[in-house]
Amino acid sequence: MEDFIQTHQIRTKKPLSEDLKKACQALIDSTNGIQTISFSENLITVEYNPYQITEGNLEQLISELGIKITSPEKTGFLKRWLKYIAKENKESLGSGRLDCCDMNHKKHQT
Numbered sequence: 723m724e725d726f727i728q729t730h731q732i733r734t735k736k737p738l739s740e741d742l743k744k745a746c747q748a749l750i751d752s753t754n755g756i757q758t759i760s761f762s763e764n765l766i767t768v769e770y771n772p773y774q775i776t777e778g779n780l781e782q783l784i785s786e787l788g789i790k791i792t793s794p795e796k797t798g799f800l801k802r803w804l805k806y807i808a809k810e811n812k813e814s815l816g817s818g819r820l821d822c823c824d825m826n827h828k829k830h831q832t
Contacts, residue, residue: 727757730777732766735790745787753783 738746738761746759746766755774760767766789768780785791797805 726771726773727769728772730768730770730780732768732781732784733792734764734766735792737763738766738789742787742789746784746789749783749787756780 743761746761750756750759753775755771757769757771759769766784770780781791
């Protein structure tokens with residue numbers, strides 16, 4: 723049955739207090755299908771059996787504890803590619819104005 727265990731990461735709006743972490747740990751005992759829960763800065767990682775519980779149920783259980791969940795921004799291929807190109811251009815060209823933008827002004831001034 724361990725072959726079917728999946729991992730789901732849930733982003734939180736702010737880091738969890740120790741009390742909320744303990745409440746999340748209690749979910750393992752009270753809910754069938756949850757194997758482990760671990761925590762990092764703003765992230766809860768849950769290992770679960772998808773035949774016993776769904777990702778939606780996991781998020782609902784977490785939010786019922788009073789934890790505010792953020793949904794990741796869904797971006798398509800084009801939007802991700804444009805962000806990548808913009809980042810690469812900024813790294814290679816800097817944030818200043820390009821030389822070619824001023825070429826016409828220099829020709830007319832001489």
